Amino acid sequence: MPSKNVKLMQGNEACVEGALAAGMKFFAGYPITPSTEIAEISAQRLPRVGGKFIQMEDEIAGMAATIGGSLAGLKSMTATSGPGFSLKQENIGYAMLTEIPCVIVDVQRGGPSTGLPTAPSQSDVMQAKWGTHGDHPVIALTPSSIRETYDLTIQAFNFAEKYRTPVFLMLDEIIGHMREKIEIPDPSEIEIFDRVTPDESEKESYKAYDNNLEVPKMAAFGEGFRFHVTGLMHDEFGFPKNDTTVTEVLMSRIMGKIENNLDDIILYDEYYTEDMDLLILSYGGTVRSVLSAAREAQRAGKKVGVFKVKTLWPFPEKRITELSKTVNKILVAEMNLGQYFYEVDRVAGKNCEVSLLGKANGEPITPTEVRNKIEEVL
Amino acid sequence: MSDKKNVSLKTNRAWCKGCGICVAFCPVKILELKKDKIHVTDIEKCIKCGLCELRCPDFAIYLEEEENAQ
Amino acid sequence: MAVASKLIENNFRMNRLPHIWCPGCGHGIIMRGIAEAIENLGYDKQKVCIISGIGCSSRAPGYMDFNTLHTTHGRALAFATGVKLANPELKVIVISGDGDATAIGGNHLIHAARRNIDITTIIFNNNIYGMTGGQYSPTTPHGELGTTAPYGNVDNVFDICRLAEGAGATYVARGTVYHAKQLEKNIENALENKGFSVVEGISICPTYYGRKNRKGNAAEMMINLKDTTLDKKVAAKLPPEKTEGKLIIGEFVNKIQPEFCEEYHKVVDKFTKED
Numbered sequence: 001m002p003s004k005n006v007k008l009m010q011g012n013e014a015c016v017e018g019a020l021a022a023g024m025k026f027f028a029g030y031p032i033t034p035s036t037e038i039a040e041i042s043a044q045r046l047p048r049v050g051g052k053f054i055q056m057e058d059e060i061a062g063m064a065a066t067i068g069g070s071l072a073g074l075k076s077m078t079a080t081s082g083p084g085f086s087l088k089q090e091n092i093g094y095a096m097l098t099e100i101p102c103v104i105v106d107v108q109r110g111g112p113s114t115g116l117p118t119a120p121s122q123s124d125v126m127q128a129k130w131g132t133h134g135d136h137p138v139i140a141l142t143p144s145s146i147r148e149t150y151d152l153t154i155q156a157f158n159f160a161e162k163y164r165t166p167v168f169l170m171l172d173e174i175i176g177h178m179r180e181k182i183e184i185p186d187p188s189e190i191e192i193f194d195r196v197t198p199d200e201s202e203k204e205s206y207k208a209y210d211n212n213l214e215v216p217k218m219a220a221f222g223e224g225f226r227f228h229v230t231g232l233m234h235d236e237f238g239f240p241k242n243d244t245t246v247t248e249v250l251m252s253r254i255m256g257k258i259e260n261n262l263d264d265i266i267l268y269d270e271y272y273t274e275d276m277d278l279l280i281l282s283y284g285g286t287v288r289s290v291l292s293a294a295r296e297a298q299r300a301g302k303k304v305g306v307f308k309v310k311t312l313w314p315f316p317e318k319r320i321t322e323l324s325k326t327v328n329k330i331l332v333a334e335m336n337l338g339q340y341f342y343e344v345d346r347v348a349g350k351n352c353e354v355s356l357l358g359k360a361n362g363e364p365i366t367p368t369e370v371r372n373k374i375e376e377v378l
Numbered sequence: 379m380s381d382k383k384n385v386s387l388k389t390n391r392a393w394c395k396g397c398g399i400c401v402a403f404c405p406v407k408i409l410e411l412k413k414d415k416i417h418v419t420d421i422e423k424c425i426k427c428g429l430c431e432l433r434c435p436d437f438a439i440y441l442e443e444e445e446n447a448q
Numbered sequence: 449m450a451v452a453s454k455l456i457e458n459n460f461r462m463n464r465l466p467h468i469w470c471p472g473c474g475h476g477i478i479m480r481g482i483a484e485a486i487e488n489l490g491y492d493k494q495k496v497c498i499i500s501g502i503g504c505s506s507r508a509p510g511y512m513d514f515n516t517l518h519t520t521h522g523r524a525l526a527f528a529t530g531v532k533l534a535n536p537e538l539k540v541i542v543i544s545g546d547g548d549a550t551a552i553g554g555n556h557l558i559h560a561a562r563r564n565i566d567i568t569t570i571i572f573n574n575n576i577y578g579m580t581g582g583q584y585s586p587t588t589p590h591g592e593l594g595t596t597a598p599y600g601n602v603d604n605v606f607d608i609c610r611l612a613e614g615a616g617a618t619y620v621a622r623g624t625v626y627h628a629k630q631l632e633k634n635i636e637n638a639l640e641n642k643g644f645s646v647v648e649g650i651s652i653c654p655t656y657y658g659r660k661n662r663k664g665n666a667a668e669m670m671i672n673l674k675d676t677t678l679d680k681k682v683a684a685k686l687p688p689e690k691t692e693g694k695l696i697i698g699e700f701v702n703k704i705q706p707e708f709c710e711e712y713h714k715v716v717d718k719f720t721k722e723d
Contacts, residue, residue, distance in 0.1 A: 026534050047716045052533050054530075056526060057559035061555075061556055066530060068532075068533075068534065071517065071527075071531055072531045073534065076534075091520055094519065094520050221538060222535050228516045228517075228518070229517045232518070239510060240510060395470075397472030397654070398472070399670055402671070431453065432628045433477055436476055437452050437456045440456075442453060
């Protein structure tokens with residue numbers, strides 16, 4: 001029996017370890033609390049595995065260089081927090097339209113503006129969905145423990161590579177800075193997905209944006225394919241096309257590659273949801289208080305279930321709709337003043353009562369606050 | 379640069395946008411615009427200096443090697 | 449039958465030409481110069497990567513038959529930094545404009561220069577925002593007109609070459625589309641410099657800048673470039689009153705300094721070579 005690899009680890013550290021396990025070879029970023037450890041640890045670890053780290057002149061450049069690293073063939077990541085996430089949005093949109101796999105970590109802090117740099121929040125949830133202009137596909141994952149941070153970072157890289165798209169990993173300051181015991185899985189147990197690349201025979205006919213494929217094959221610069229990439233609407237070869245039909249086909253494919261694979265992408269956990277009077281929906285660091293209060297409620301004979309969201313976007317609409325038909329009330333607990341709440345209310349509101357336990361003063365939502373809310377709602 | 383004897387002046391009227399730069403700088407004044415497109419008035423006088431090619435923003439006038447033309 | 453020179457056929461995506469630039473726009477002259485410099489140096493086109501931002505100049509890579517990336521406004525150098533560091537084998541060239549490189553992208557320009565990363569930046573300077581219809585840029589001379597400077601530009605100009613030199617670029621030169629052959633030589637030297645290189649190519653915009661400021665047609669604007677510039681070597685021999693008001697062209701910096709990717713790879717080698 002090989003000995004177990006057990007460590008005490010911070011969330012930001014687990015994120016880097018997960019990224020390295022997934023094959024990250026390139027990181028470009030800019031210092032920002034509370035995500036800075038991700039850059040620091042990447043700077044330390046990457047050269048040791050033949051990878052590259054660069055601290056750029058600003059957040060915008062950090063996102064741009066990350067895309068550049070991916071286009072040159074390396075699995076790439078950047079990390080930031082709210083103010084930097086705002087700055088990165090322009091090039092995030094670029095990566096979405098040009099279908100560049102990469103991972104963007106947002107360790108959320110209190111906002112708006114400079115806000116509360118060292119305090120937790122979950123107030124970038126809607127920014128992840130709508131932060132950049134134009135319609136675009138979004139995958140955003142959010143972990144609630146250190147081990148989950150490790151696992152979902154790997155998952156974020158896998159989704160990025162599989163669907164040729166940027167993927168958000170939404171931590172909050174609680175998870176980013178919390179330390180917890182974590183058992184690192186053996187590499188043989190980890191499933192890694194690498195982008196599908198064209199082979200030599202396709203050099204003359206290569207279409208970087210082949211609409212016959214849900215996810216076109218991706219060559220790297222320098223491999224002999226000499227393709228063009230532009231943030232303008234483009235044809236299958238990547239060249240600009242100011243054409244409604246071309247735009248429609250391209251947009252429906254990039255939206256479709258996510259929408260047609262919801263069962264693969266949408267991840268969640270359920271607790272006590274077989275028989276409930278109240279369902280609490282929550283995610284990230286907040287779930288920990290919710291689970292604690294729900295267990296206590298269960299012990300007291302109250303039928304309180306928990307739906308833990310791991311994939312924030314695409315929205316787990318199907319399952320939430322199903323559950324909303326089995327319960328009288330849904331409570332959404334999140335560290336903002338109601339962002340995911342409105343989305344839950346949109347799909348569940350016609351079937352049951354949906355209420356919010358929201359908080360945005362820089363303090364986490366405590367188990368006591370959840371307990372009090374349970375008593376109020378039930 | 380190619381041996382001047384083996385090159386000849388070619389134009390591509392489809393790409394010419396009629397800016398007149400080549401006309402202005404031709405040292406032997408054998409270029410003109412005809413219906414807003416490049417036109418060589420007297421190919422025999424061309425000294426094959428290549429200044430037109432060098433400054434044509436549209437790649438519409440150039441010296442071509444004879445072997446290539448055959 | 450051939451429709452263009454061998455240089456064009458060998459280095460351009462023929463089915464993308466003719467380009468979208470206006471009649472008399474100088475950008476095509478610089479783009480051709482870049483292609484000729486690459487060809488003269490015999491680079492493997494599979495390993496050449498041309499990256500641009502947004503604006504008239506930034507449409508160039510779409511026509512050029514290399515690995516090409518048309519990015520967001522001002523950000524070409526930041527994308528290029530990622531590409532170059534990830535794969536230092538690539539010969540990375542950035543094509544930018546005066547607004548793209550020195551206004552919205554000014555921060556990236558000075559920091560790429562500071563790092564001395566091996567990227568050659570060619571700035572097509574036409575003194576105006578052309579793509580959006582003639583607004584004043586950081587290189588529109590004081591007092592001149594733009595659609596957003598209807599009473600004359602009250603701003604001052606950047607000297608792109610001095611900016612690049614001050615920020616640490618190890619090759620800096622300025623040329624014009626009138627002096628096309630010299631400009632091409634500057635581009636060649638820039639490409640051969642192992643470090644951050646900036647070539648400012650003074651272009652002409654007859655459609656907006658020229659028309660708005662009564663500079664005449666394309667040919668007249670070209671002649672104006674001849675009349676208002678002085679070669680650095682010539683200027684050095686002239687008394688100050690003869691050089692006043694003239695734009696100096698030529699090579700300003702050409703020196704050897706440690707290059708960013710090589711320096712970073714020394715760090716990587718410390719760990720990987722021990723194994």
